[in-house]
Amino acid sequence: MKNIPNILTLIRIMISFIFLFIEPLSFLFFVLYIVCGVTDILDGYIARKTKNTSKFGAVFDSIADFIFIVIMLVIIIPIINISFWIQLWVIIISFIKAASLLIGFIKYKAVAFLHTYANKITGALLFCFPLLYHVFGITATAFLLCGIASAAAVEELVINIIFREFKPDIKSIIKSKSQ
Numbered sequence: 001m002k003n004i005p006n007i008l009t010l011i012r013i014m015i016s017f018i019f020l021f022i023e024p025l026s027f028l029f030f031v032l033y034i035v036c037g038v039t040d041i042l043d044g045y046i047a048r049k050t051k052n053t054s055k056f057g058a059v060f061d062s063i064a065d066f067i068f069i070v071i072m073l074v075i076i077i078p079i080i081n082i083s084f085w086i087q088l089w090v091i092i093i094s095f096i097k098a099a100s101l102l103i104g105f106i107k108y109k110a111v112a113f114l115h116t117y118a119n120k121i122t123g124a125l126l127f128c129f130p131l132l133y134h135v136f137g138i139t140a141t142a143f144l145l146c147g148i149a150s151a152a153a154v155e156e157l158v159i160n161i162i163f164r165e166f167k168p169d170i171k172s173i174i175k176s177k178s179q
Contacts, residue, residue, distance in 0.1 A: 005047035005057055008039040009064045015039075016068045024075050025130065036068055037127055058168060062113035069126055080133065086142045093146065096153040100160050108166035114159060115169050118152035 015032050022028050043061055047053045077087070104112020113119075125132070125145050132141040155173050163170075 002050070002052050004050075005043040005052060006060060008043040008046070009057070009060050012036050012039045012043075012064045013067055016064070016071045019071050019075055024079050030130070033130070040065065040068075040127075055168075058115070059111050059113065062111070062115075065123060066113070069123075072126070072129075076129070080138055082138060082142060086139075086146065089142075089146045089150070093149050093153050096150075096157055100153065100157040103157070104160040104166065107160065110166050110168075112160055112166060113168065114156050115171075116152065116155060116159070117172050118148065118155050122149045122152045 015036050018032060019029065022032070040061075043057075047057055073090070077090075082090075101112055104110065122145070125148060129141065129145065132144070136144075159167070159170060159173050
């Protein structure tokens with residue numbers, strides 16, 4: 001039972017790489033996509049319920065999320081019609097996230113993924129992207145996602161710059177300042 005959360009995270013990583021070999025937006029794609037979402041929810045839930053949370057597990061989960069998102073971007077961006085400005089916006093967000101991780105790694109000697117509310121909302125919306133895309137179209141969906149992802153990336157960067165110690169479970173910069 002102790003290793004189940006990390007096994008679920010490993011399954012998510014393996015499935016993420018399988019996406020590179022299947023047809024995007026096919027039935028199999030969506031089945032595996034849902035499996036990735038379920039494993040992402042279950043790994044943390046099981047770890048907390050069985051009191052088997054660990055720093056390794058939290059970092060491993062963040063790495064799995066990162067791999068999943070990068071692979072989804074590699075697969076989805078070429079098959080949908082995204083304007084140059086939205087592509088540029090995604091690149092800028094990626095650079096901000098990379099800068100935040102680099103600063104966190106240099107400053108804290110750790111992989112500095114933060115579990116802020118904004119990052120969690122961004123992750124949930126990114127996971128819902130295929131549904132949002134079909135309902136609202138690419139422009140509205142991209143503006144919503146990029147707007148929230150920008151706020152999350154900037155908040156994470158600011159936290160990693162101004163905080164002296166690594167606080168991976170910080171909820172937001174606003175909440176931390178009011179405490």
